[in-house]
Amino acid sequence: MSVAPAATITYREAMRDAIRHALLADERVFLMGEDVGAYGGCFGVSRGLLAEFGPERIRDTPLSESAFVGAGIGAAMAGARPIVEVMTVNFCLLALDQIMNNAATITHMSGGQFAIPLVIRMTTGAGRQVAAQHSHSLEGWLAHIPGLKLLAPATLADARGMLAPALADPNPVLIFEHGSLYNLEGELSEAAEAVDIERAAVRRAGADVTLVAYGGTVPTALAAAETLAGEGVEAEVIDLRVLRPLDDRTVIESVVRTHRAVVVDEGWRSGSLAAEVSARIMEQAFYELDAPVARVCTAEVPLPYAHHMEQAALPQPEAVVAAVRRMTGEPER
């Protein structure tokens, strides 16, 4: 096995590289969305692709989320491999009819006659002081819907590697890119490694408590684990990666080892993915638990603009550490 040289790359570049390789690999693939072409993508992900692939395959759309998301569904049903970029999760609300009533239902409603090999990418999350309408984390809502698959790449390898298997999947796959991750930087082998889109991943091993996170909360959980390690508590950090269908096994196996779990979720607590993960742990590992499952979620307010208020609303490493201390019997510091 040859070892490819590693290069320093950002999450944004890894995603662009993934799209570029998908376009090169399969002529059925095209990208469409608001400002993906001339502008280069609202977050700069598709910069340069218009010049390389032309306007037929890098399609700037009007501000009409329902039309172009639905067009992605129709194109997928008719044999194309569309990558639809919805600028942010906030705007996918304008296309929810197409996502829920068409993408998620048509394979089933047609008795299995039509596949929908569609990828919808969108930025998600808060933390940039853009206030209530631009800071949603609606992964939990969308993960509620049978017929969809949801991915949350939180590492460079996943940013680079998840798109190809998502495009190869005959079902609608939604990819959530947390806005805080685009500038994440690190080394990545130039030889693209295929990743699976089925399993959660253990990002840090530990025997004392399991921290379950995804997307933007993976760095939060890792930071908390680092602090806890300084206190002699070894936290295992699980990155869910795939939000639907959830990989119960990896989570449950960890909880069986650690006997404690904290779920860290940027969604609001009520009806959240954290609620779902917590319920599954209760259902499948109740007698393994030494403490009730804890959740660290976003405060139940529309995200405020002021920096200190926004940060107070979001899950912070300190809150994760505090939750762990409560369940390990450590006194609050």
Add this chain to the structure above:
Amino acid sequence: MTATTAVDRRHGLELLRQMLLVRRFEEKCVELYSATKIRGFMHLYIGEEAVAVGVMQALTAEDAVVATYREHGHALVRGVSAASIMAEMYGKVEGCSRGRGGSMHLFDAATRFYGGNAIVGGGLPVAVGIALADKLAGRDRVTACFFGDGAVAEGEFHECLNLAALWSLPVLFVCENNRYAMGTALERYESETDLALKAAAYEMTAWSADGMDVVVVEEAAQRAAAEVRDGRRPCFLELRTYRFRAHSMYDPDLYRSKQEIEHWREHDPIPVLGDRLRAAGLLSDDDVAGLEREVAEEIEAAIAVAEAGSLEPVEELERFVYWEGEAP
């Protein structure tokens, strides 16, 4: 002359047969609904048959069709078998959607029939996407997208006409204007009731035609489809029609007068075509009797298939939520 007349006669009889098939099929559906063989929502096309029959004449087998929840007629005329449609309404596995869709969600990949969409306006984006895929792959095909006047009030209508025109996509938008969005009259929900005018604002050829005369509809559809095919751009056709029955089986039909319904019944598309053919000496009573018999036999056979059909085992409940097997 004789040869031309023979062709005209054959085609005229075929148009009549297709309209009769839709009419008699749905009349039977009403009986079967009353007998609780068919359940759920059911929307009848009775009165509007000339629209689907006329437009479908302009399509080839390679073209695609997207329809609404009032789509029994479109499916039948497109060539989805009466038996598989009836079995679908019975909820049987022999149905065209394996009993997973019902009356509102008839699908058939073999005839490029992309459904039965039950969200008003929800099929338009899908049609635009099918046309986009065909265009990108260099396939010379038309996607016919049927929707009602009610859809014109939806944002998706405007988004999709704009996108199709902007990208020069081969979509034939067919607006079946039956004057009511469920129970709300067009004049009560549209500030501008000239629907073709709205479409024309998106830089596409758009016009209105009598949707009660199948010959007029076919002529308009041929012209529109040719424009889509040759110009590789969308076209909009408003066909003015009327449903004789209530919106659905649940609708007490309180929002329109008996006189209005009677007025439109005088323009029933089946006698309109019959009279036209008779006046040209192309149709006899025997012809009509023959067609009625043929259609009745097809429907009876369809019911027999549905009755004899099987229920999908409950163990298969969670099938088809995701695609089974490799990507097509």
